[in-house]
């Protein structure tokens with residue numbers, strides 16, 4: 478997932494404008510919250526409306542409303558044609574109440590959680606949550622739980638559609654255990670996909686009432702058992718009897734010890750060939766969002782935190798389970814799937830390129846992006862910049878000893894997919910990391926893996942080549958630019974940014990291309 482434009486803290490691009498954008502980030506949220514609260518988008522779904530019609534429907538001031546609609550247009554949620562305003566696709570798909578993927582309740586839940594953020598400084602001093610919800614009448618409490626569960630339902634429905642393809646080669650049968658099931662939307666997705674399954678949903682009693690209502694609505698009530706229980710205590714279910722255990726967006730509410738207890742109980746409840754599916758925020762995936770979500774837990778829970786995938790995997794190993802690496806979803810969360818039997822994991826449908834990209838990012842690259850090889854631009858002029866303008870010309874892995882533009886173009890025809898890796902100096906360290914990435918790719922089964930890095934080879938300092946012959950042929954690689962690739966144009970096409978340097982202290986970025994398959 479690409480970072481949001483206003484989260485661009487690329488040192489080549491930013492300055493005080495970045496700080497201004499961070500400082501006004503809440504403007505974006507407030508416009509969205511208000512539009513969802515007023516239900517602007519449902520009113521506009523059937524037909525476009527003029528500002529006068531909208532203001533009349535919303536019972537708002539016409540001139541103020543016009544300014545508000547203008548802001549919604551600038552955020553890409555509305556569009557205007559003449560006098561009329563219309564929903565854009567994203568608003569129509571996700572912010573109209575009658576639509577299957579409606580996200581408005583989760584948007585408003587985010588607003589509910591925003592007030593305690595003002596306590597962040599106090600939380601830092603206290604080392605944890607300071608917000609104490611006002612005492613509630615039982616009706617208010619029921620309404621709040623209902624809003625929470627409906628918000629979880631909005632999110633989980635979308636996330637489940639991202640998770641299910643991982644299981645698409647399997648025919649799961651038998652018993653599902655959904656731990657901290659919330660609305661039951663994740664189980665519902667699996668029940669609908671795998672006909673020969675039944676699910677036990679474990680959650681707190683007040684929550685399960687609402688889950689029951691939603692599951693009835695989906696026609697799944699006969700395949701579901703609701704089990705009120707506290708998952709921090711021993712689980713009141715038979716050990717070794719579940720084919721699939723789901724722990725979705727639950728671990729982040731707890732401390733290490735509590736999360737370890739939950740994972741240990743799950744391990745005991747799995748059948749020998751069963752699967753444990755963990756879905757959550759993880760620090761390695763979308764780190765900006767994960768670390769802010771972690772603060773959200775500091776502020777809004779007693780001891781919740783976002784874990785690293787590494788920690789979760791090490792706990793699973795401690796329970797005798799084999800686990801996949803972190804499998805990033807297309808959005809801000811990721812999954813880990815575990816099983817007592819390693820062979821079972823081979824049946825999962827994991828996208829090998831995104832798994833590899835996650836692993837390579839862990840080696841220390843700033844960004845790793847999967848690209849189509851068509852994105853790589855090889856013009857005629859690029860290697861002339863090496864011939865005329867670089868003191869390293871003639872080194873063993875620089876022009877004319879590196880692939881010519883024509884050869885590079887031919888080689889690229891053998892590939893369809895590559896990874897673009899962004900890093901920084903020192904050059905030798907970057908290049909060694911690129912080699913590690915190439916080795917990871919080879920180990921992951923990409924037998925054609927071949928890297929082009931940045932700059933003249935700096936592996937051996939000083940270079941040990943004699944008579945123009947390199948004695949480290951095993952590790953030395955050509956650079957992108959030395960092989961005729963226009964690095965600037967290629968990385969721009971891939972959605973990255975790269976500027977020419979104008980001052981000695983400008984921030985330097987390096988890019989490498991790792992051809993995969």
Ligand SMILES: C[S@@+](CC[C@H](N)C(=O)[O-])C[C@H]1O[C@@H](n2cnc3c(N)ncnc32)[C@H](O)[C@@H]1O
Nearest residue numbers: 629633657658659680681706707708709725726
């Ligand atoms: C963020 S929601 C996630 C719900 C659902 N798994 C999903 O992905 O949409 C966390 C759920 O865990 C439940 N939960 C948290 N702590 C629990 C506990 N100690 N015992 C039982 N349920 C718990 C909450 O009530 C809530 O429904």
